[in-house]
Amino acid sequence: MDNYADRHVFYISDGTAITAEVLGHAVMSQFPVTINSIALPFVETESRARAVKEQIDALWQQTGVRPLVFYSIVLPEIRAIILECEGFCQDIVQALVGPLQQELKLDPTPIAHRTHGLNPGNITQYDARIAAIDYTLAHDDGVSMRNLDQAQVILLGVSRCGKTPTSLYLAMQYGIRAANYPFIADDMDNLQLPAALRPLQHKLFGLTINAERLAAIREERRENSRYASMRQCRMEVAEVEALYRKHQIHYLNSTNYSVEEIATRIMDIMGLSRRMY
Amino acid sequence: MDNYADRHVFYISDGTAITAEVLGHAVMSQFPVTINSIALPFVETESRARAVKEQIDALWQQTGVRPLVFYSIVLPEIRAIILECEGFCQDIVQALVGPLQQELKLDPTPIAHRTHGLNPGNITQYDARIAAIDYTLAHDDGVSMRNLDQAQVILLGVSRCGKTPTSLYLAMQYGIRAANYPFIADDMDNLQLPAALRPLQHKLFGLTINAERLAAIREERRENSRYASMRQCRMEVAEVEALYRKHQIHYLNSTNYSVEEIATRIMDIMGLSRRMY
Structure with missing residues (x-):
């Protein structure tokens, strides 16, 4: 990638990363940028999170262009590792949780949400x-x-x-x-x-x-x-x-x-x- | 709906509304709220937008609980009509476009994006x-x-x-x-x-x-x-x-x-x- 308008875009989640991918794609489609997408699902452990951080940092060093990172991760300790990376990180869900919290007058309950998951309730x-x-x-x-x-x-x-x-x-x-x-x-x-x-x-x-x-x-x-x-x-x-x-x-x-x-x-x-x- | 923690949630788009639905669902899953989902795709004309606004307002009057609205609409005149409604409106894509605009040093080009669409390029x-x-x-x-x-x-x-x-x-x-x-x-x-x-x-x-x-x-x-x-x-x-x-x-x-x-x-x-x- 030699053009500043070409970007590596990561979609990272502790689940399937489908939500991050769908929204990140919609956001990126608003810009005249050629993207190279990398979806990394099931980032559930600290060791996997560290490997992901290193992958992002390696790309940054290699290309000189800051990778973009759309993520959604529930556990704070996993999230913290991703946030240490050199990429430009955007939490896709939290951006909307704040305003909604005020409207609902309810606190969010950060459970591993598994938007596309299977559980006894469904x-x-x-x-x-x-x-x-x-x-x-x-x-x-x-x-x-x-x-x-x-x-x-x-x-x-x-x-x-x-x-x-x-x-x-x-x-x-x-x-x-x-x-x-x-x-x-x-x-x-x-x-x-x-x-x-x-x-x-x-x-x-x-x-x-x-x-x-x-x-x-x-x-x-x-x-x-x-x-x-x-x-x-x-x-x-x-x-x-x-x-x-x-x-x-x-x-x-x-x-x-x-x-x-x-x-x-x-x-x-x-x-x-x-x-x- | 007699409980304040029960909410009608609209997903509105000028396209399929799949992105609004996926993200809105992920955001709502963070709250202990029972939701009643209503997806309204292809809101592309002013008359349809006005009908949608009236549907939202009617629910608000009927239930006394403010409906939540997750939307993504490209044309400003259509968007303006939706924003006149009594619901709590959240633009799902724009929340992330602003920060990205700074990082990319590029202006967004608001084309009808058709995230899930078909076009000569794909x-x-x-x-x-x-x-x-x-x-x-x-x-x-x-x-x-x-x-x-x-x-x-x-x-x-x-x-x-x-x-x-x-x-x-x-x-x-x-x-x-x-x-x-x-x-x-x-x-x-x-x-x-x-x-x-x-x-x-x-x-x-x-x-x-x-x-x-x-x-x-x-x-x-x-x-x-x-x-x-x-x-x-x-x-x-x-x-x-x-x-x-x-x-x-x-x-x-x-x-x-x-x-x-x-x-x-x-x-x-x-x-x-x-x-x-």
Whole structure:
């Protein structure tokens, strides 16, 4: 790194470091800086903390540019070791705890918080989340039409428009039982909503995608196939969009959205509650 | 809500609100307060912002307890509307942007940051992430042994010890191609590492689990079965642990860990880099 606008950024925690990583990333995205990210989870012992301090200091000496450190560590003696480093350290949680303490008129209780952890108090919820992942896998790509009434949402769409990653994200992050059903080329001559889905119309959500992007994705899978041709992709997209409109099914064009954005929009539109894990 | 220590907490953003939710949750976990979470993503227009403000104010009037608001909104005119509400508002990103501005000697460039978004600059990475999900699904539960050498990690373990959710989390959150291979009851008489896995030993990672927890999970699946019996679970766990030790395979007991913790520990132990999406 020879540019002052390039920075090493550490995300350090006594837990998974996911919170430090997510927030640090959001903060850094506000600056025109190229970052080199290093996540160091489970810094729970003094010896590991000292090794981390040395890693940061070594980078500082090597590059001459001060590393940035976003951290969240509960135990004061571990935190103190990290704070001895030469990096620019920011406690991601404490910055907001102070103001909140005044508002709540309550003292913080510094327990090892394990934001993304498992404990006796949330194990039933956790099991429900794992059950949602199982359900979603069993109902991926129309594999099983059994127990479809237990789905909280059923995604529809052509092959490779994003149904499977979106369903899995909904299950994994939010414990939502998300089935998905594909419309395939053979359906297109007379595209209809399958009889099994009609009574569940309030749970249906359609995905669509720009034909150009769809063709590019399919081309990766099956080069020079009819499946990946622009003509085929344009036709399939037009047919499913007509179906969504005919049946007044909510739908979303996934082309410019990440799986996080698609999932979040679906929950918002369908009124599905977001449970944090 | 009749208790002052119960609070409605809003997570508001012009994007997915995932960052606000993750950080707000971490901050709130520091206080002995019961929270009722409301995530409001995609607050991108003045009309939606006004509706949100009214929702917050209505709750305040109804409960007499001030709602807490963790927000991240780029456009000043949208932010101003939210700030007019009666809730206790905390900008999750700005609290850290100020100190960083001094350290970096750079001004923040307030673009709609889309921390969890898709843009022309990251679409290739995004496609690799989707490919990792495809790979992981195709190599779930030993379904396919083809192209196993393309896996970045191969999880081993008995049925229901957490292989599938962990593999999917690794793929979904970090774009890691994670295969997994199950040891089944029939393998146990003479448990061996399958020949196909031997050349890939440096990619193997074992999961294990306490027999009691395993039996409880299996009991949910197949009540009163041999599969779910304590005797069977104890035997299977003992056998796979012996195998891991014999072949010097890194392994982890998943009993008290969430999928986030298991995945993060595996990446840490196996030296897999964490890419943020």
